[in-house]
Amino acid sequence: MLMFKFFFFLFLVSFNSYSYWQQRVEYKIIIDFDHKNHQFLGKQNLKYFNNSKDTINKVYFHLYFNAFQPGSMMDVRSRSLPDPDRRVMDRISKLNKNEIGFHEIKKIEQDGKSLKHHTQGTVLEVELSHPLLPNESTDFYLEYFSQVPVQIRRSGRNNKEGIDYSMAQWFPKIAEYDENGWHANPYIAREFYAPWGDFDVSISINKDYIVAATGILESKKKEKNKNTWNFKARDVHDFVWAADPDYVHDILKVDSEDLELHFYYQKTNDEMVSNWKRLQDDTADAFRYINKKFGKYPYTKYSVIQGGDGGMEYPMATLITGERSYPSLLSVTIHELIHSWYQMLLGTNESYLAWMDEGFTSFAQNITFNNEFNEIYNLNSINPLERSYNRYYTFIKSGLEEPLSTHSDHFSTNQAYGVGSYTKGAIFLMQLGYIIGEEKLFKGLRRYYNEWKFKHPDEYDFLRIMEKESGIELDWYIDYWVKTTHQIDYSIDYSFELKEKDQNKISVSINRIGKMPMPIEVEVLYEDFSSENYYIPLSIMRGEKDNSDNKLIILEDWEWVNESYQFNLDMSDKEIKKIEINPSGEMADIDKSNNIIEFE
Template structure:
């Protein structure tokens, strides 16, 4: 088993041709799922057999294991139901209730044939029956014998499930008519890492999983077309656009069809099915993109056009965030908006082309920050959603001319500033399910998380930040990095100390707010006094524009950085001043011209610093 694990890990790295030297060493648990499910499309239920080989690569002895039973959330009075109804009682500053609009009170009104459930019928370990307890969306299993460090054991499970009416991510008959969006559909082993077990209840959002290999066989009515995670092993028996070019499709007799998928080195498996799916493909650099959609007036042109846009998008993604390591990716119409999974995404698909493209790029970028990094989203949602939003902004801005305007990240900054103004902001270190409002979660995880990265480019320089993102991909994929791991990568890329940046922006509610306090002459030279109004300190870019049109960058490092960022704009001279101590609210610099020769002064004209009041950043005589 150890040889298999090492080989799989090595193969994953060789996919991209990146060097293996100097990689961080962090143990990972390992799983190998073999599942056989039989779907009844008449009553929306299926039975399943699951064999799970589990390898304990940790130094710890395990006395329990935990599984996720996600679909048990879709029952009246569940934690998800109650949490949604309670948050709906909160009235936001805009006068709206703080619902998740997709959930609201819909779970409370589900009938018995509409709910979701996952029932474990039997569970054995190495042939011996085990005792277990269902705690709503978590299965707690007491082991008859502990799993020793570096040991492998086998769990065999029989289970049955009912597909819920589509409410959140999973379900049947979504708003666009897709019959089955099959995410979180199987009992899934919880992650055990250096922080211990993570039996996180399915209350609202975000996931965490163990990397491994999946071998999944699905038997379903032969009218249905399936798209999802993994490589189809019997394409010439299935057809539906999977068949080898020129091959004759030979389907077995009977009303059902068996689909056999294999997925290597992933932490989840999703599939969707509909009898009306149209399946097209697009060859991209090193892999094939698959597209599954219901063809109608809204989709017949947009999805084929979208498919043709993917190669250019990937060229940008590969250069800036790293290579996609698998040989296939599927964009599938389904779900409730957009939801990422390894090797596939479920997205709503009836919108206009730019909207479809933007959602698809966001979900695809999750393949990097959720699919490959595998950060614990329940603890660090912004490290996935925020980083993905940052990358999505860059991809769409650089590949769609009509989106070029005030800047790639203007919308994310506006979202963050709205959060600050609302008074509902909470620290980004808040676990995703523990935010007091859906509003605060959404704007913290997405816009503020994206601002974290763009503003980091202001602090250390965009080139160092971009180099760090590629190093982060090379060093930490398939290893569940945390925020400190990321910051260490950025410190190495920049040569600067950055612990202060993480602590202020992630762990506190201190904000950036600087102003040009006063400008006056002294001995024939202008003196500029800057003031830190907010409690978060930052280095300062101050651009002087003289009346003769000449511009000079006056750069003030922050004491906490123990260094300075490289010059970014070669079009103007840069003068570097002594560092500004974070304890001091004011700082003065002397210019080499009098006030009368100043046309303007501006703090951070690039507007990458998340200054919550930019009105006082500009001085004009």
Template sequence: MKYLSKAVLALAFTGAFSFLSQAQEAVENNQQDFDEFMDRSGNPYRSASGVPGPDYWQNEADYEIKATLDDKAHTLSGEITLSYTNNSPDELPFIWLYLEQNRFTENSRGYLTTPIDGNRYNGDIDGGYEISNLEAKTGRSTSSKHLINDTRMQVWFDKPIKANGGTATVSMNFTYNIPVKGMDRMGRLDVEDGTIYAMAQWYPRTAVYDDIEGWNVEPYLGAGEFYLEYGDFDYEITAPWNHIVVGSGELVNERKVLSSKLRDRLDKARKSDETVTIIGEDEINDASLRAKQDGTLTWHFKMENSHDIAFASSKAYIWDAAKIDLPSGKDILAQSVYPKESAGNDAWGRSTEYSKQSIEHYSNKWYEFPWPVATNVAAEIGGMEYPGLNFCGWKSKGASLWGVTDHEFGHNWFPMIVGSNERRYAWMDEGFNTFINYYSTKDFGEYPASLNKTRNLTGWFKSETREGIDTYPDVTNLRNLGMTAYYKPGIGLLMLREYILGHERFDNAFKSYIKTWAFKHPQPKDFFNHMENVAGENLSWFFGNWFYGTGNIDLAIEGVKQNRDGKGFIITVANKGEVPMPVKMKITYQDESSEILTLPVEIWQRGDSWSHLVDTDKAPKSIEIDPDKILPDVDYSNDSWPAESFYQN
């Protein structure tokens, strides 16, 4: 240690006591805005770096289904065999399945929690499952014990499914009335040439057993969507001979259900960048194009590594298709089916073009589309997504049709590839998808992309009835759902990419998140941890305040004055809102030159006001916070400084 004289020591002690004397009055800071807002520590299942831990597991559900569509009685009947693999460390004496057609009964929780004046999630009440011949097997033991409660079914085994790879099978028969109004997710539509059947949530589906909740068994009410196990599907749909059936996955028996003429047209479409007509408007009722002229046909589909399937069936379809080019060099098929009422070059005649553009964009920018076919179906449904297949409004045209097609196909990335829990965290699929839709629409270039017009939404941000992103979708006021599930989280990612992290750091992290959690079940903390670790930034101040609160952004310029020595000038900025942000400013000088100055978010750890010296010989003409208008600043009247007041301060 260096030697200190007595005089120096005396001065040091005097200064120390002076400091201690002044410290009796604590100075407030904003550190609480920067502290961790939730427990994001790691464990053997989920690492603190936002990747699956060394002991991460998830169970698997493989399905074999044979179903028959009766277009006279409007019923669907079938038999299902579920092969379940228990990769968890726990023995399972039972499993839970979802019976979501039970939502369409007069005593369902979903119906009884629907307001008298209705909402988007109206549904028929003359449906519901009839289940028979249930058998649950583990090894040689068989059980038929089960319990149905609303939209859930608990199936018990005579002997538990063993942990760490034990298997079981569950088989049963089912039948139900197909609703006309299926909560804007599925149902029936009558058009001149027949009925369109849009079939979703159409078979008993396995609930997720995970390391967070155990069994995830929230009832199907309406706004909350889905959380399902991944597996392989082998399914057959028997329909009237004159129907065209499209479904998730790949049609594997084309020769049995399609005439040679239709097969030739499909082969042409698989090689074409332009849309090829498979069945034209004047051919809808041409029996010679069908594989047979009476009875029924059974359409056989397979899909690997998916958590769901949907299908559509009708004799009223126009059908067209084209090739999708994937970045790996692989070609897959885009196809659309729609009635003649939806036809036209300003309407569904462009659906396949839109589908191809959407899938190619997301595949090149984020992660390659993993399935062999992408299908767009016109139906009496505003817009609803299932793996590899959409239902979109049959009256949609132009920008509206592009928007809904692009949005529903975007859902193949969230939550079909990245399998988040939609029923709890709508923002992890709707918000993320809204974000990637913005760039897809910009890339397409024909229609406006508006997510960046954040200041158009400040009325909602200031509303006293606003709710947080973390509000469960089934609890959220439906007037707020569009913001809490879609726009606010989408804007959050937009701010991360365009304002906080920049394109390269954000893209590295976001692509890594998708790749890391593809076909797995991430939780919110996995997303937060992963983005921080790959981007190399502690973002607790942002994630906590934006995703888990109702606070707002309000940055302000409080003053600009000359420095005392006459060189340069001092800008004083303030954080008048609850969400701290870096302060990006455009300074324009009297000589019309300009520069961008960015003050880091850490200035707000010390308080709500900060002064910065701009060391320059130039005089400022104007200063503007957030010149690209990315932030939804709730009071942008204080975001700029006019030159007239400079020498008056």
């Protein structure tokens, strides 16, 4: 009987547990670096855990450096887009043999047996010697000979500020396999997605170099004229490093946050040094604020590394160009470090969900500026995203907008990707705060972080958290804002002609002109400057915005199929001066000219 009960209990547990799974990797990489020829030999062990329910017969690795060759998909795409990235343009097509990037796979084995493989551009296709069953692991061993390309995009040698090596996307990285199968996207322009795991990376490089990297420096051993730098990182999905002989390396301990901040930069001039010194305390302040507002950063180290070609996020580090004005240096640093939350810990599939990392990061960046650095950035505190809203309104007039759900490499213009992911993605959150209430939004964001960090959430995992937090059904919001380019436009009208002919009442009518339905807030301002806020929920929300402070007068639900909605206002006590839809500006109503009635 006891036995029976025990098994019954197990049975229940397994059925109740959420069926989420993710693959896992353990990399051990040894790099022998030749700084004279910008080439290296790699020896790479990869233990790969198949946590899926599928049997795997084939695996894929990304060979990102192969993108930097004339005729590559990245090259062709850049030369055929109407608005190519200025850093790329036709530069790849002009690289000579010594300037291109490549990975030549010398050997690949699975559990000691050599494997059939085929390189197609930036993707290495590998047939397994024996199938990898569910809940089993296998050991890969790779040897490769690689050349670091001249810096074109993100990664490479000799960036424009003279940083020797910016080593992002620099090793054969196994593609992600999830509930939607393989994601062996060729490297064309952007966005990364890879399995979680541990990295143990040893880099042997000429002794004059200072090496910065993801993870913790475990040891540095001298051998002849080289140092071997060993870094270990746990629970990350990428690994970046950079090297330069001229790096200054400053460390700031932030005891209150269990954090060490590392800064690597060149002493190019006095301004550069003073900016990078000033950056250190502000970065600590940013971490303090973001930890409180968005959830606690779990690693004990973060490095701001001069390098790359702008700003790019990596686990526990960023590569940013350093010769900037102070506001720009701080702003890019804050943007990239917030990616530690929205991408490095909440590891969404960026190819499809760039709006969830770039958009959420841009949102959090503006909130952080507004609350911590307002003397530098001076955002309008009523709507700290006002500039993003304006950028969106301007852009959609071009007619180039595409749905946010577009794969990030498949947008027809860079601009549509950029405004979509960064701007419309940031507005997604600000406007969600309008729908569910600001307090619920931030509580939900922290809950999303705590429940989904170290995993691969998608838009519905996020949505479910927000639904639980707010008690509001939100699928319609993603359906419209993410999957279509439908716009929001409401107008307001009034009439004194009521059926009951009551002279003291007016009938207000709100008209939906845009295709996207939204809950509506209406502010009524009286002659004595007092005001009242009316609120019309959508019936499809099955609930209302948080009104615990009783600031809203809640009206009947609006069934979205109706194009207009009427309600009455009583003017017997005081005269109305103005009636306005969307007074906070947090709803992205594209035409404000029809939002106000003024009485005079």
